[in-house]
Amino acid sequence: MNSFHKVTGIFIFCFSIINQIISIMKKLFTLIAFLTVIMGAKAAEWVEDYRIDYSTYTGFPFFVMGYVPEWIDGVMTDMGGAYSFTAVDEAEETSDVIVTTQGGVQYYRFDNPEGSWHQYFIADGIPTELDGQYTVKAMVRASEECTVSVNMGWGWGSGELVSSSFTAGTEWAEVEWEYSGIGGTSCNLVAQPNTTAKIEWKYLVVGHMQREQRPVQWQEWLTSDGKSALIETTPAAIPTYMGNAEFGQWPSWSLETSEGVNINWRGDRTGEICAWSLTMGRNNDSGVYNGEELDGRARPYPADIEAEAGNESNHVFAVHVDQIQKIDDDASIQWSNQFWIQSPQSWKEGTQVKIKFRYKAQKAAKAATQIHKEHPSDYLHYDAIGDVNFTTEWQDFEKIVTISGSQAGGWSIAFNLCAESTVENPQESNVFYFDDLSWQTMKLDEGLFVASSNTATGIQYDFDNAIPFEYDEEMMAYMATVGEKGKQDSWVNELMISTTRGNDQAFKAATLKPSGDFIGEDNWGNYTESSLAKIKLPAAGVWSIAIDTENKQINIIKLEGEEDKVPITINPNPTVVVVNGQERDWTEAESEQMGLPEKGKGAAWDNQFFIVANRVIEAGEETVISFDYMSSVEAKTTTQCHGEPGAYIHWGAIGDVQFTTEWQSFEKTFTIPAECAGKGMKSIAFNMAEIKEACVYQIKNVVWKLSDGSESLINQEGAENFYVKEGAGTDPYVFGTDPQGISSVVSKNSASGVTYNLAGQRVSKDYKGIVVKNGRKNIAK
Numbered sequence: 001m002n003s004f005h006k007v008t009g010i011f012i013f014c015f016s017i018i019n020q021i022i023s024i025m026k027k028l029f030t031l032i033a034f035l036t037v038i039m040g041a042k043a044a045e046w047v048e049d050y051r052i053d054y055s056t057y058t059g060f061p062f063f064v065m066g067y068v069p070e071w072i073d074g075v076m077t078d079m080g081g082a083y084s085f086t087a088v089d090e091a092e093e094t095s096d097v098i099v100t101t102q103g104g105v106q107y108y109r110f111d112n113p114e115g116s117w118h119q120y121f122i123a124d125g126i127p128t129e130l131d132g133q134y135t136v137k138a139m140v141r142a143s144e145e146c147t148v149s150v151n152m153g154w155g156w157g158s159g160e161l162v163s164s165s166f167t168a169g170t171e172w173a174e175v176e177w178e179y180s181g182i183g184g185t186s187c188n189l190v191a192q193p194n195t196t197a198k199i200e201w202k203y204l205v206v207g208h209m210q211r212e213q214r215p216v217q218w219q220e221w222l223t224s225d226g227k228s229a230l231i232e233t234t235p236a237a238i239p240t241y242m243g244n245a246e247f248g249q250w251p252s253w254s255l256e257t258s259e260g261v262n263i264n265w266r267g268d269r270t271g272e273i274c275a276w277s278l279t280m281g282r283n284n285d286s287g288v289y290n291g292e293e294l295d296g297r298a299r300p301y302p303a304d305i306e307a308e309a310g311n312e313s314n315h316v317f318a319v320h321v322d323q324i325q326k327i328d329d330d331a332s333i334q335w336s337n338q339f340w341i342q343s344p345q346s347w348k349e350g351t352q353v354k355i356k357f358r359y360k361a362q363k364a365a366k367a368a369t370q371i372h373k374e375h376p377s378d379y380l381h382y383d384a385i386g387d388v389n390f391t392t393e394w395q396d397f398e399k400i401v402t403i404s405g406s407q408a409g410g411w412s413i414a415f416n417l418c419a420e421s422t423v424e425n426p427q428e429s430n431v432f433y434f435d436d437l438s439w440q441t442m443k444l445d446e447g448l449f450v451a452s453s454n455t456a457t458g459i460q461y462d463f464d465n466a467i468p469f470e471y472d473e474e475m476m477a478y479m480a481t482v483g484e485k486g487k488q489d490s491w492v493n494e495l496m497i498s499t500t501r502g503n504d505q506a507f508k509a510a511t512l513k514p515s516g517d518f519i520g521e522d523n524w525g526n527y528t529e530s531s532l533a534k535i536k537l538p539a540a541g542v543w544s545i546a547i548d549t550e551n552k553q554i555n556i557i558k559l560e561g562e563e564d565k566v567p568i569t570i571n572p573n574p575t576v577v578v579v580n581g582q583e584r585d586w587t588e589a590e591s592e593q594m595g596l597p598e599k600g601k602g603a604a605w606d607n608q609f610f611i612v613a614n615r616v617i618e619a620g621e622e623t624v625i626s627f628d629y630m631s632s633v634e635a636k637t638t639t640q641c642h643g644e645p646g647a648y649i650h651w652g653a654i655g656d657v658q659f660t661t662e663w664q665s666f667e668k669t670f671t672i673p674a675e676c677a678g679k680g681m682k683s684i685a686f687n688m689a690e691i692k693e694a695c696v697y698q699i700k701n702v703v704w705k706l707s708d709g710s711e712s713l714i715n716q717e718g719a720e721n722f723y724v725k726e727g728a729g730t731d732p733y734v735f736g737t738d739p740q741g742i743s744s745v746v747s748k749n750s751a752s753g754v755t756y757n758l759a760g761q762r763v764s765k766d767y768k769g770i771v772v773k774n775g776r777k778n779i780a781k
Helices: 003-039 504-509 588-594 743-748
Strands: 044-053 070-072 075-078 083-087 098-100 106-111 120-127 134-142 146-153 161-168 173-179 186-193 199-211 218-224 227-231 275-278 304-308 311-321 338-342 352-361 365-372 379-381 388-390 395-402 412-416 430-442 445-453 470-472 477-482 492-501 511-515 525-530 535-548 553-561 577-581 607-612 622-631 635-642 648-650 657-659 664-671 683-687 695-706 722-726 755-757 769-773 776-780
Touching: 044 120, 120 199, 134 146, 134 161, 161 173, 186 199, 275 311, 338 430, 352 388, 365 430, 445 477, 445 535, 492 504, 504 511, 511 553, 577 607, 577 722, 607 695, 622 657, 635 695
Parallel strands: none
Antiparallel strands: 044 199, 070 075, 075 199, 083 106, 098 106, 120 186, 134 173, 134 199, 146 161, 146 186, 218 227, 218 430, 275 338, 304 311, 311 430, 338 412, 352 395, 352 430, 365 379, 365 388, 365 412, 445 492, 470 477, 477 535, 492 511, 492 535, 511 525, 525 553, 535 553, 577 695, 607 683, 607 722, 622 664, 622 695, 635 648, 635 657, 635 683, 755 769, 769 776
8 A cells, every 4th residue: 555545544534533523522512402401501509508407406496386396315206196285384284294395495295185187397497599499308217107298388378388298107218308489588397297106307408409690799888977888898998987886986966866765766867877776774765756655665776886995996886784674564575675787778588688797795695686677676577697695705797698578678687685584584784795797788780670481492581691671762661572583492481570680589589560451562551569470471472571660560562472372261160060978987097096996997088079180280380270169067178189080199289178068169279289290190189088977079160270261171061070989999980970880879869868779769778689878889688
């Protein structure tokens, strides 16, 4: 082979290798692109938000809701629903067993023959993000396998919780369960076992997959010469800022009084005083103010500024606590003397506030903290930065607080300086010192911004790059467009509009919620400020948005896109479904409580009714369900999510339904839970054996539709979407098509105690053969 052929061969070989490399790179880029679509433009990582090791406690550390788990060898132990607890100082009778909480409160433990359901906190103060998804991991075992329901809540009002559950086995194991659609920024977990089994807990962890966030930029709020100033530098940039007390004294106007009342505390300049204090016997609010007689209580006053003992060149804020007693009968002694770190502005929900200061006291003491409104002593929320433990040496404190919905509107941190005092054992006099006060807030873009998504194609919200609105002089409104004309892959079907940008949580907390007809030409609807407001559009497309901030109105117009989903006429299905609920056996828990020789086998799902959709409904789809209902006796039914009838998926659906002997109407907006994702959810199951006795249930005029009214999920006539199960050991079947051939008898002749033959004819009690009585087929001999 000559040199030419050698070179040519080498070239061909190299070219082949290069082609293979290019092919591999193309596949790699395709994979990266695919993962980017699946995972989002920003990678996500596991973030641990909360952890509690129960072995570090000696007693129950949370608020007691009637039931008190016990501590056995460092393990939090739920002794089961066969017990109840009563505080020792409230009990009318005594018990041999006394349980003591972490705080030293004692409870008697009593036998509880009434039932096995009970509840208790397993975690509290979990920092969460609005609309977040969370995974809980816990090391648990039980004396027998059981299902434990656990609510994640952010308040105590209607709808302020989401539910999930897990199965505890008889061996130690780490179990997991999940939540989605969180509506608050500080949550608790409440376990609600419905069992007499003993459940043991070693630890619990809460976390989530967090996408990469824009780095937080902090801005320092300072005051100088009595005026608020916003700077983006460190406190050292202003040598004499109000937070370090080095200005020597408060401005003269800050100490002025009118009719014996500190006018600044009652006025609008509170943000220009960074340190307030309340000491009993000083600045009493006596006399008359604005025509109203005052109650004479001590009120907040600009805190004293003193040279630090032993370091006279440095000045500090000081609160002298000499008098300790209740302000009035309804007050707590712990806030008879207080100190406040005051901010120049209120704090929005979802934003973060960084609190820093130096502190010490003449004597060691503990101070609880609260969040107050614009005027110090105007209470807002019980929890701020937790308890602060003072010693006789200077300490540095720094904490970042995410403002929850119940904390929004707060302006100051209040220190309750008599937290350890009681009427019987008042704290000794003390002096509390503070220095270098600093409050920093998350730096955010302010204005109007819109982020969008497409729930059908997977386009996800990108809050960091939310589109800003621009003012249009001709329209006299702020305008923005989402999606791009001519690019169908940019079409969106959902929006969120916010007044802040720069942090996901802050964006979601400051959204606008439209109402009325605001889609289409000349349709202007009103809007209000609301957290987590998602605007669902009638179709995917390119949309123009106009906002009139002066009149608080909004208009959205489709520029290009799919045909709108038009609401259709949906009539209630008139079928009257009759479920002849049979008397069930005792449940296992009931039989144990009654001391029966054999364990009962009854269950709440021995009798059931199912509303079955014509298609699988995906997690997150918003639907509306309504119906009329009554029963022969008062009865409660719980509801579950199923696939096909009997194929259980999730324990929670539309909540409990309370049947009475009178017709009632039920309607609820029902969003399919995240727990149903990918599991073929089609059915809502009603457990009709929550009560033991037999009961005849009737349901009619059922509607189950998408919330936008564009689709009925069930037929508007006929019984094909209604299944019933009557009695333990039976299978669900379509109402009216009982394979045993007795449904026609059941539907006409409910549990009246009358006996019928298979032809549906009433017969006497002496009739011999196969009969139907109370909806059940039997052989009369």
